[in-house]
Amino acid sequence: MKIKDIKISFIGHTTFYFQFPGGFSLLTDPFFSDGFGFGKWEKRLSVPLVKPGNIKKCDAIFISHPHGDHYDPVPLQVILKNTKAKVYAPQEITEELSGKYKVPARRLTALTEGYRKVIGGVTLRAYAGFDASFDKAGRANKYALSVSTGKASLLFSGDCHELPPAVKGKHFDGFFSWPHPKALLVKQYGKFIKFDNMILMHGDKFSPGKFYCNFDYKAEKARMEELLPGVKVLIPVAAKKV
Numbered sequence: 001m002k003i004k005d006i007k008i009s010f011i012g013h014t015t016f017y018f019q020f021p022g023g024f025s026l027l028t029d030p031f032f033s034d035g036f037g038f039g040k041w042e043k044r045l046s047v048p049l050v051k052p053g054n055i056k057k058c059d060a061i062f063i064s065h066p067h068g069d070h071y072d073p074v075p076l077q078v079i080l081k082n083t084k085a086k087v088y089a090p091q092e093i094t095e096e097l098s099g100k101y102k103v104p105a106r107r108l109t110a111l112t113e114g115y116r117k118v119i120g121g122v123t124l125r126a127y128a129g130f131d132a133s134f135d136k137a138g139r140a141n142k143y144a145l146s147v148s149t150g151k152a153s154l155l156f157s158g159d160c161h162e163l164p165p166a167v168k169g170k171h172f173d174g175f176f177s178w179p180h181p182k183a184l185l186v187k188q189y190g191k192f193i194k195f196d197n198m199i200l201m202h203g204d205k206f207s208p209g210k211f212y213c214n215f216d217y218k219a220e221k222a223r224m225e226e227l228l229p230g231v232k233v234l235i236p237v238a239a240k241k242v
Contacts, residue, residue: 001236003174003197004152010236012048013069014158014201016176017055017242020149024120026060027085028145028156028176032075036068038211046204049240052078059119062126063089064158065133065142069211073101080107088115088126090143092135111143114166123148127164146172155195159202161185163192171195178202178212179220183227190228198224198233 001008007019011030018026032052035043052075061079063071071093079085080103087097091110097103109115115126125146133142144164145156154174155167161180175195180186203215221233 001199001234003154005149006147006152006154006174008174008199008236009050009239009242011050011242012046012238013204014064014156014176014178015048016156016201016236017050017058017239018147018154020120020122020147022120022122024059024122025057026062026122026124026147027055027058027079028062029064029070029158030061030076030079031069031072033068033072035206036072038068040208040210042069042206042209042211042213044204044206046206046238049238050242052076053082055079055242056082058083058085060124061085061087061089062124062143062145062156063087063093064144064156065090066093066135067159070158073097077101077103088124088145090135090141091139092137092141113140121149127166129166130160130162130164146170155193163189167193169193173197174199176201179215179224181212183223186224186227190231195231198228198231200224200233200235 005021009017014029016028086107088109094108094110111126113128117124127144128140135141152173155172156176171194174197176199206213217235224233
């Protein structure tokens with residue numbers, strides 16, 4: 001998949017590998033394990049074709065929030081060992097990576113609302129303040145991320161129910177989102193921000209599948225396009241390599 005000058009490889013669930021014109025690369029919510037705890041164990045049936053050890057080049061890793069299907073610390077350590085990647089994540093996560101998993105502080109950045117950094121000609125900006133999601137210390141622990149090359153801008157939403165207040169009125173060439181089941185909320189997305197393409201995620205197969213997953217991508221594509229006139233809805237295809 002390519003949106004303007006950004007090449008995008010879909011690994012699975014909400015894990016995407018972005019490659020930018022200047023050589024900078026970004027991995028989102030790296031989830032490679034065979035399941036995660038969601039009340040009971042959710043066994044993953046859609047196994048990624050790309051393995052953590054296959055990723056040899058990665059400059060940045062964005063982790064949106066601490067749910068087990070987005071924050072997967074054991075495979076993450078494999079990627080950190082094989083690359084020079086730095087992790088950008090809520091402070092709750094960076095503290096655990098530093099303490100429990102001994103990841104060096106120089107490779108960790110704790111996000112705050114509005115955090116902005118330019119790397120290799122790519123502007124990263126983190127957004128919080130949505131979904132009333134906080135850790136035990138009262139800090140925001142759910143983030144969305146925008147990436148911009150100057151030619152293209154993308155918004156990776158993580159697991160939004162609401163959109164971050166600070167993105168209101170902005171235009172994105174691509175909006176990465178799960179197809180929320182509430183039609184009214186999806187319509188509000190289209191009024192809150194402008195986007196040309198919607199890239200569906202979170203539809204992998206799990207058992208027993210007690211959270212929002214296992215949906216029919218084609219049916220959800222049709223539903224989103226009906227709710228969001230003028231928006232092109234894209235179904236990502238799992239990459240065999242990156």
